Amino acid sequence: MSLEQFKNRNVGIHTYKTLDVGTPPNTGMEKFTQVVTRAVKGELFVGLWVVMREMINTLVKGDVHTVKYPFEKMPISPRYRAIHDMLRLLESGNYRCIGCGLCEKICISNCISMDTRYDEEQRKEVSEYTINFGRCIFCGYCAEVCPELAIVHGPRYENASEQRAGYSLFEDMLTPIDKLNLQQEYDGFGAVSPNADENITQTPLAY
């Protein structure tokens, strides 16, 4: 599934196909003609052939549309907004969050709460970070506003759980340090667009 399909917002009626359905019969003779035409033209047998063709495709080619859900899953769109992930820097392994507080500020359901402090090197670090998923509406603003691509939406969409708290802590959302090499870059809201290189122009300094 390519990203262009999701980026293309030019949805018009240019792909619509108009079918000629004709006019319904009015008089008895027209109705009779319609019945005879339909009976003789073999439209019913076309219908029979269509389902037989699909049965042969299913049995011979294995062209089945069933997804046995708990055992196999459909690929989700990179823009899908599921439970949040907190990403790490690939080189150092530190978490990317700089504690700017933009996500807390923009959150329209007020479900992100964070606290920051200065560490011993006078750098800002996150001391508390929770998302109340009972309130979160998964709007994606936090991921979009994040300047560091630190808070993103992950692929975890199965939210049934015995405890809400299991999702909401910073440590739970953070990529485990031993799985850093498996960390996926996020393609959704706030991510760098595929044609980002073309959009970069020289900074106009010559005022």
Next chain:
Amino acid sequence: METTLAQHIVTDLPQVTALGIIIKAIIILAVISAIAGFGTYIERKVLAFMQRRLGPMHVGPFGLLQIAADGIKLFTKEDIIPQNANKFIFMIAPIITAATAFIALSSVPVFPDFTIPEFIPLLGGVFVPSIASDLNIGILFVLGMMAAGLYGPLLAGMSQANKWGIIGAARTAVQFLSYEVVTGLSILAPIMLVGSLSFVDFNNYQQEGVLSWMIWQQPVAFVLFLIAGFAETNRTPFDLLEHEAEVVSGYATEYSGMRWGMFFIGEYANMITISIIASIVFLGGYDSASMFGWLTIMLKIAFFFFLMLWVRAAWPHVRPDQLMWLCWKVLMPLALVNILITAIVMMV
């Protein structure tokens, strides 16, 4: 000369005893019930494949034990009788459907003759006939019994104090009046050709190869009988009685558990009966001379059974008024013209 020949045949035939008939009846009951159960599995699978689905997959290999799961569910489900229902009629209505379906099968040849081997204790040497009761008016009896089976849905719908049930019962009456005329008239032309109502005579009439099959002499009657058969068995183009999208479940709305299951078994037994009749009357039946005659008729019956599922996957169903229009204004005149032409050809 002829009498001696007849006597010779009669003495040569194995003795049909009451025990043999009872064994045959038990075989029909058990096998057809099992096939009806298995038919639900086949139906789900075929419909699923035709709609690019998988169908039942989880209970047993390829979902084969789904029948067992369904059976356990049906037998253990609570049998609810609505408060305002006419209790007696409500309780016997499913029995009418199931019983008439199996009574109809009693005069239809199902499976070949065989004699139980001598080494089996008690039953050894008992001759089991292919037909439980070989009536000389077989077709009339079968069609009559299947028609009587419509009392099941009719009484069920009227007794259950449910509006959907009433509509289902009204549709039963409408459908019954419409198709029964066509069934009778369409099969009348083959009966005129053969000159008998016995299934054995029909079978013997078509023994000279594929070209002697009745379908080549009576194609119109075949198509008409097939259409009427779909209406008789309450299959998809004409499943007005319990069409879920329109009348919830029609006559079966208030039924649960095994009472509902009996309607279901009756419907599937009727499907098998119609398939057998169509195979014997129009497609040559079983080749009594050949070793594999029983196999050919099994294939024909399976084809008709599959056709019913196939049509259900492909075609939409009709409205009640369209059914009446079709039966009274198209099929019945066609059947009459067919009878007339057959009669003229036979006279000339």
